[in-house]
Amino acid sequence: MPSVFLSPSTQEFNPYVDGGNEEYYTNIITDAIIPYLEASGISYGRNDPAGSFLNSVRLSNQGSYDLHLAIHSNAAPPPDAGKVRGTQVYYYPKSLQGSRAADIFANNFKEIYPLPEKVTTVPTTSLGEIVRTKAPAILIELAYHDNPADAQWIRDNIDSIAENLAISIGDFLGVSISMPSSVPFGTVATQGSALNLRSQPTTNANIIGRIPNGSRIPLFSAENGWYLTEYQQTRGYVSQRYIRTDS
Numbered sequence: 001m002p003s004v005f006l007s008p009s010t011q012e013f014n015p016y017v018d019g020g021n022e023e024y025y026t027n028i029i030t031d032a033i034i035p036y037l038e039a040s041g042i043s044y045g046r047n048d049p050a051g052s053f054l055n056s057v058r059l060s061n062q063g064s065y066d067l068h069l070a071i072h073s074n075a076a077p078p079p080d081a082g083k084v085r086g087t088q089v090y091y092y093p094k095s096l097q098g099s100r101a102a103d104i105f106a107n108n109f110k111e112i113y114p115l116p117e118k119v120t121t122v123p124t125t126s127l128g129e130i131v132r133t134k135a136p137a138i139l140i141e142l143a144y145h146d147n148p149a150d151a152q153w154i155r156d157n158i159d160s161i162a163e164n165l166a167i168s169i170g171d172f173l174g175v176s177i178s179m180p181s182s183v184p185f186g187t188v189a190t191q192g193s194a195l196n197l198r199s200q201p202t203t204n205a206n207i208i209g210r211i212p213n214g215s216r217i218p219l220f221s222a223e224n225g226w227y228l229t230e231y232q233q234t235r236g237y238v239s240q241r242y243i244r245t246d247s
Contacts (some may be wrong), residue, residue, distance in 0.1 A: 002173040003043040005060040006030050007070040007129060010049055014075060017082070017151040020208075023049060024199050025145075025154055026071045028235045031221055031228050032162030033169075035180030040166075042175055049200065057132045067101060067172055068137035070129040071165070073145040073154060085150050086118035090130055090139040093123035097136035105140055105168040112164050113143070114153060140165075158235065186227070186243040188215045197236040201226035209234045219245070 008026035015021050027049055037044050045063050047056035060068050076084040087109055091102035102121040110116035124130055130137050142161065143150035154161065170177035188195045190213045197209035201223050211217060211231045217238070220228040226237045 001041065001043045002175055003045070003063070003065045004037070004067045004069055004169050004173070005045045005047075005063065005065040005133075005135060006033065007047045007053075007056045007060065007068065008049070009070075009072045010047065010051055010053065010056065011072075012049075014073075014145065016073075016145040016154075017148045020155075022073050022145055025158075026073065026142075027200075028228075029142075029154075029158055029162050029165070030071060031235075032158055033166050034221060036163065036166035036177055037169070039178040039180045040170060040175055042169065042173065053128050057129060061132075061134045065135040067169065068129065068133040068135040069165070069169065070137065070139035072139060072141050073143055073150075074141040075146040076144060082146050082148065084144050085115055085147050086120070087113050087143055088141045089119075089121045090124045090127055090141070091121060092125065092130045092137065095136050098130070098138060099123075101136055101138045101168075101172045104171045105138060105165070108164055108168045108171065109140070112157065112160050155233070183218045183220060184246060185216050186219050186245045188213050188217065188238075188242060189244040190242045195238055195242050197229070197231055197234065197238055199236055201228075201237040203239075205237070208236050211238065217243075219243070 008030040009022045012021045012023035089102045089106045091098040106119050106121045110119045145151045167177050194210035196207045198205040199208050217229045225240050
């Protein structure tokens with residue numbers, strides 16, 4: 001079975017303009033990729049959001065993956081902070097498969113990024129997730145999270161970014177990507193109080209919203225007693241204990 005290791009950023013210390021951070025948004029995008037992979041018969045592994053890039057490399061190298069995909073967003077150097085836009089797809093120049101993957105992802109991403117001429121491939125021998133993985137690897141910097149237009153573009157296009165990356169995974173692996181089944185809904189059932197929407201599937205994570213009792217919300221995926229959902233254009237996690245699913 002074709003396989004991919006998904007490695008969203010673990011850098012929660014990189015803030016987005018107007019809220020959120022790199023780890024939060026790249027993990028939400030990764031959550032949205034997974035239903036496409038499952039619908040298409042592609043197996044996957046995933047890094048630990050609490051780990052480092054070295055831990056991500058270790059987990060990737062423990063498996064036999066056909067592709068290592070690191071998903072990040074960028075920030076310009078201080079003199080140009082907030083002024084730069086664009087997408088970069090990094091690859092190891094001595095890897096023919098890595099180069100092929102970079103071309104596929106860049107060409108596909110031009111279809112959705114608002115400035116396609118600024119989507120580029122970049123050879124590198126310095127990024128750890130590119131040079132230390134057994135599998136062919138690429139690292140995509142989706143856009144500049146310190147640029148207001150780019151940061152908002154990411155927020156507004158979570159699903160289309162996820163679908164585009166899933167299609168690129170399929171193109172690289174030679175698999176036709178199938179659309180996932182329709183998203184189920186559930187109802188918040190807290191006996192009156194609002195339900196906390198958290199940035200990660202743990203009670204230690206930041207509260208990023210509150211969902212009124214009785215609200216119907218989409219249930220994108222389930223993980224260890226939590227649902228990934230969205231409320232008022234904010235994606236996050238809610239405890240399954242307080243959700244009544246539709247029969």
